[in-house]
Amino acid sequence: MADITCKIAGVTSPNPFWLASAPPTDKEYNVVRAVEAGWGGVVWKTLGEEGPPVVNVSSRYGAINYGGNKMAGLNNIELITDRPLDVNLKEIERVKKNWPDRALIVSLMVPCEEQSWQKILKRVETTGCDGVELNFGCPHGMSERGMGSAVGQVPEYIKQVTEWCKKYTKMPVFVKLTPNITNILHPARAAVSGGADAVSLINTINSITSVNLDLMAPEPVVNGIGAHGGYCGPAVKPIALCMVGEIARDPDCKKIPISGIGGISTWRDAAEFISLGAGSVQVCTAAMHYGFKIIDDLTDGLSNWMDEKGYQTLDDFRGKAVPNYKNWQDLDMNYDIKAVIDQDKCIQCGLCHIVCEDTSHQAVKAERLGDTRRYTVIDEECVGCNLCMLACPVDTCITMKRVDNGKPYLTWPNDPRNAANMKKA
Amino acid sequence: MSKAAEAENPVDIAAGRLSAAQYAENFSDVAPPLDRNSAVTEANRCLFCFDAPCIEACLTSIDIPVFIKKISTDNVKGAATTILSANIMGGSCSRVCPVEELCEEACVRNTQSGQPIKIGQLQRYATDHLYSRKDAQVFTRKPATGKKIAIVGAGPAGLSCAHGLAREGHNVTIFEARPKAGGLNEYGIAAYKVAGNFAQRETDFILAIGGIEIKNGQALGQQITLSQLRKDYDAVFLGMGMKGVNALGLEAENLQGVENAVDYIEKLRQAKDLGKLPVGRHVVVIGGGNTAIDIAIQTKRLGAEYVTLVYRRGAGEMSATHHEQEFAQTNGVTIKHWAQPKKLIGFQGHVTGVEFEYTQLDANGKLMGTGDTFSIPADMVFKAIGQTFVATPLKEQGRDLLQLTKKGRIAVNEDGQTSLPGVWAGGDCTEGQDLTVAAVEDGKIAAIAINRALKEKK
Ligand SMILES: Cc1cc2nc3c(=O)[nH]c(=O)nc-3n(C[C@H](O)[C@H](O)[C@H](O)COP(=O)(O)OP(=O)(O)OC[C@H]3O[C@@H](n4cnc5c(N)ncnc54)[C@H](O)[C@@H]3O)c2cc1C
Ligand SMILES: Cc1cc2nc3c(=O)[nH]c(=O)nc-3n(C[C@H](O)[C@H](O)[C@H](O)COP(=O)(O)O)c2cc1C
Numbered sequence: 001m002a003d004i005t006c007k008i009a010g011v012t013s014p015n016p017f018w019l020a021s022a023p024p025t026d027k028e029y030n031v032v033r034a035v036e037a038g039w040g041g042v043v044w045k046t047l048g049e050e051g052p053p054v055v056n057v058s059s060r061y062g063a064i065n066y067g068g069n070k071m072a073g074l075n076n077i078e079l080i081t082d083r084p085l086d087v088n089l090k091e092i093e094r095v096k097k098n099w100p101d102r103a104l105i106v107s108l109m110v111p112c113e114e115q116s117w118q119k120i121l122k123r124v125e126t127t128g129c130d131g132v133e134l135n136f137g138c139p140h141g142m143s144e145r146g147m148g149s150a151v152g153q154v155p156e157y158i159k160q161v162t163e164w165c166k167k168y169t170k171m172p173v174f175v176k177l178t179p180n181i182t183n184i185l186h187p188a189r190a191a192v193s194g195g196a197d198a199v200s201l202i203n204t205i206n207s208i209t210s211v212n213l214d215l216m217a218p219e220p221v222v223n224g225i226g227a228h229g230g231y232c233g234p235a236v237k238p239i240a241l242c243m244v245g246e247i248a249r250d251p252d253c254k255k256i257p258i259s260g261i262g263g264i265s266t267w268r269d270a271a272e273f274i275s276l277g278a279g280s281v282q283v284c285t286a287a288m289h290y291g292f293k294i295i296d297d298l299t300d301g302l303s304n305w306m307d308e309k310g311y312q313t314l315d316d317f318r319g320k321a322v323p324n325y326k327n328w329q330d331l332d333m334n335y336d337i338k339a340v341i342d343q344d345k346c347i348q349c350g351l352c353h354i355v356c357e358d359t360s361h362q363a364v365k366a367e368r369l370g371d372t373r374r375y376t377v378i379d380e381e382c383v384g385c386n387l388c389m390l391a392c393p394v395d396t397c398i399t400m401k402r403v404d405n406g407k408p409y410l411t412w413p414n415d416p417r418n419a420a421n422m423k424k425a
Numbered sequence: 426m427s428k429a430a431e432a433e434n435p436v437d438i439a440a441g442r443l444s445a446a447q448y449a450e451n452f453s454d455v456a457p458p459l460d461r462n463s464a465v466t467e468a469n470r471c472l473f474c475f476d477a478p479c480i481e482a483c484l485t486s487i488d489i490p491v492f493i494k495k496i497s498t499d500n501v502k503g504a505a506t507t508i509l510s511a512n513i514m515g516g517s518c519s520r521v522c523p524v525e526e527l528c529e530e531a532c533v534r535n536t537q538s539g540q541p542i543k544i545g546q547l548q549r550y551a552t553d554h555l556y557s558r559k560d561a562q563v564f565t566r567k568p569a570t571g572k573k574i575a576i577v578g579a580g581p582a583g584l585s586c587a588h589g590l591a592r593e594g595h596n597v598t599i600f601e602a603r604p605k606a607g608g609l610n611e612y613g614i615a616a617y618k619v620a621g622n623f624a625q626r627e628t629d630f631i632l633a634i635g636g637i638e639i640k641n642g643q644a645l646g647q648q649i650t651l652s653q654l655r656k657d658y659d660a661v662f663l664g665m666g667m668k669g670v671n672a673l674g675l676e677a678e679n680l681q682g683v684e685n686a687v688d689y690i691e692k693l694r695q696a697k698d699l700g701k702l703p704v705g706r707h708v709v710v711i712g713g714g715n716t717a718i719d720i721a722i723q724t725k726r727l728g729a730e731y732v733t734l735v736y737r738r739g740a741g742e743m744s745a746t747h748h749e750q751e752f753a754q755t756n757g758v759t760i761k762h763w764a765q766p767k768k769l770i771g772f773q774g775h776v777t778g779v780e781f782e783y784t785q786l787d788a789n790g791k792l793m794g795t796g797d798t799f800s801i802p803a804d805m806v807f808k809a810i811g812q813t814f815v816a817t818p819l820k821e822q823g824r825d826l827l828q829l830t831k832k833g834r835i836a837v838n839e840d841g842q843t844s845l846p847g848v849w850a851g852g853d854c855t856e857g858q859d860l861t862v863a864a865v866e867d868g869k870i871a872a873i874a875i876n877r878a879l880k881e882k883k
Contacts, residue, residue, distance in 0.1 A: 296507075300495070300500060300506070
């Protein structure tokens with residue numbers, strides 16, 4: 001049995017699955033249920049300053065259902081915790097004492113002033129928690145108050161706040177990044193230069209999940225009006241993976257440990273984040289859809305897969321896909337694949353033909369032999385784009401086979417067809 | 426027998442009514458396995474209910490939503506582990522359980538869309554997958570305890586108990602009267618439900634944990650006695666099933682061609698070549714349970730031309746599920762309700778037909794004959810009106826060693842403990858539903874109780 005214990009930025013947990021800072025980690029009651037179910041750790045719902053109350057509206061979530069599946073994407077307009085600071089701190093202290101083996105990180109968001117951070121860190125430290133996560137990501141409600149993504153979008157602020165935090169606490173500092181920027185490397189590098197111990201990403205993405213066409217207002221509608229919210233859930237996984245990969249391979253990010261977040265719903269998603277460099281992974285929407293019990297498949301599935309692959313620890317495959325994540329100009333121009341349709345598996349729906357015919361390269365021929373519909377690939381026309389395989393509803397009916405053309409690995413910069421090279425010649 | 430008499434002999438029993446290809450088709454898997462695509466699609470329909478009604482409906486409490494979630498993520502080995510941890514015979518249960526009355530009936534999708542999740546088929550997908558793997562062993566045996574337990578009967582109850590105890594590090598010896606292990610999984614369940622030697626494969630998987638020895642041809646009451654087992658072992662578990670078959674109570678029940686359904690099924694299950702197994706052209710089955718349905722369908726599939734199942738009450742009272750009744754009918758079996766056998770008609774010592782009397786309920790709801798009769802020609806008549814537990818192996822010096830219930834089965838408490846210290850029992854020889862899954866649960870519960878008792882003892 002594979003060992004899935006996790007260590008990131010000095011924080012250990014029995015498995016890499018943490019609950020992200022969000023409603024599932026809002027209070028002791030939920031958190032205890034989560035650790036009892038087997039979660040490796042939690043990032044406590046973001047705490048704010050003592051003082052003015054945080055008040056939420058009613059009607060808070062919107063969702064995208066896709067193809068009969070509920071909550072492919074989730075959006076929310078909630079704020080940070082609306083519970084008093086000292087109640088949260090007492091609960092955090094108790095949970096850590098009762099569950100010393102689990103990672104307990106406390107998420108924080110206070111105004112962009114040195115004393116505010118100094119003050120809250122001092123109080124949080126007394127709980128005995130394992131680290132803090134600076135929430136520079138929340139895209140709604142808090143940014144209007146000069147916090148959250150309003151900070152996360154300005155690299156200089158990130159660096160500054162991170163430096164303050166490193167100055168006032170010995171606890172590991174995780175910086176949670178917002179994806180609502182053009183290039184994730186700018187805030188990530190700022191966190192690195194500010195001395196962050198790790199980065200966590202992604203927070204939610206600015207979004208309107210749908211428009212209520214009767215009320216003519218974005219969902220979730222609050223008395224006839226909607227605001228943009230933060231998007232998360234399975235739909236955001238590709239965006240999150242890309243940002244994680246960017247940081248993992250960036251020399252200036254200096255291999256900063258990453259806590260991967262965004263759409264993680266299965267052990268496979270987690271394995272993908274870890275192979276792109278994530279240390280731990282955080283989950284919010286999947287738990288909000290099914291409850292904490294999904295941890296059973298997350299841990300068991302990851303460990304079974306590792307056994308199958310011969311990986312004994314998470315470090316055995318952590319970052320293993322990073323060297324293979326390159327840019328377009330590094331790809332092999334001579335690599336040649338063609339679609340092959342397994343006629344025995346074909347159910348004759350014709351999707352492979354029509355997607356190629358209407359939108360690609362007219363490389364799938366449609367024939368009628370009496371009552372039988374037959375779809376075959378025209379090799380000379382097939383450019384190996386994968387579209388037919390992706391559209392085909394039958395597992396492994398269409399596969400892409402490599403054509404052995406004997407040609408060497410050739411990148412575009414070296415390709416004679418590249419105009420730059422033609423001039424040279 | 427004179428030439429004339431021979432010519433008049435109406436009995437038509439013959440082997441080889443069908444071609445080899447037809448036998449193969451008729452006795453292959455009734456419900457072919459799901460492929461990955463269908464399994465994942467079906468698994469994704471599961472809502473992952475909290476406090477899921479399906480779990481409650483499963484007699485072994487398999488965590489169904491969790492194993493289905495694991496199928497949806499391609500963690501199929503994990504799914505099988507979840508299943509087998511609760512039910513070591515999850516493979517055969519996926520094939521033989523009347524799911525339409527258990528987990529699938531409870532599925533919330535019935536209310537939401539009229540279509541339950543195909544839990545049985547998904548369970549089969551997961552367990553089949555595990556059995557096809559090289560690293561199929563998902564259980565480990567705890568360090569040896571040196572304790573010895575005797576189990577009587579290698580059916581689902583006995584095997585389940587044995588596995589539970591072996592995992593705890595105890596040494597188990599199973600005494601089994603028959604030449605093969607598996608109980609009714611091997612000798613009784615309809616062939617097309619457990620096609621392809623599945624019962625033996627499952628038994629092999631169970632034994633692979635180690636620490637279990639099976640002694641075949643050892644019957645309690647013959648080669649061995651309960652008193653001796655109690656002396657030689659630290660605990661005893663009885664999982665002997667039901668050996669007896671109810672009689673019709675008619676004259677001439679010993680006519681040739683009148684047989685116990687279970688005996689014929691046993692021959693069928695053990696036949697190397699179904700083409701050599703003789704079957705009548707006209708078959709009459711008497712009874713209303715799954716055994717009646719099974720013998721009717723299987724004789725039809727062996728090539729019997731007319732198979733009539735006669736039951737003395739209505740369709741709703743049959744213990745065979747609605748699904749099973751319908752399946753018999755699609756197989757060409759005629760089901761006749763509200764009639765009871767009056768007389769077996771014979772010719773030269775062989776049955777040729779059965780006379781029935783119509784029945785109805787009287788004003789008090791009691792079943793009575795109407796006086797109206799009819800007869801059905803029969804070359805073979807199968808009795809399938811229930812099995813009984815035979816307690817004679819438990820008698821020594823003319824008295825019962827342990828207490829029986831009013832219905833004549835072994836009396837046990839909720840842990841499966843009998844009235845005799847150190848002796849537990851479960852499965853069909855005790856009361857409860859006579860289903861494979863119930864026997865597995867009994868064996869599991871008894872293993873837990875025995876393990877606890879042995880720990881307390883030392
Ligand atoms: C025809 C038929 C079809 C069925 N179909 C289904 C079905 O589709 N689905 C379902 O869930 N259930 C079905 N059942 C019921 C199911 O098979 C039983 O409930 C289940 O097998 C009971 O398990 P058991 O271990 O208690 O007994 P058994 O399976 O009967 O096993 C008892 C074992 O003990 C051995 N034994 C008996 N006496 C002695 C002795 N004195 N000494 C040593 N060994 C002894 C026997 O040889 C046998 O191996 C069917 C039953 C029958 C008869
Ligand atoms: C209702 C809701 C509230 C959230 N609140 C916070 C928060 O207080 N602090 C924070 O850092 N992230 C918050 N998040 C973002 C999550 O921690 C996480 O980054 C995001 O949901 C992506 O993960 P997922 O796709 O697994 O949901 C919230 C998300 C949701 C859905």
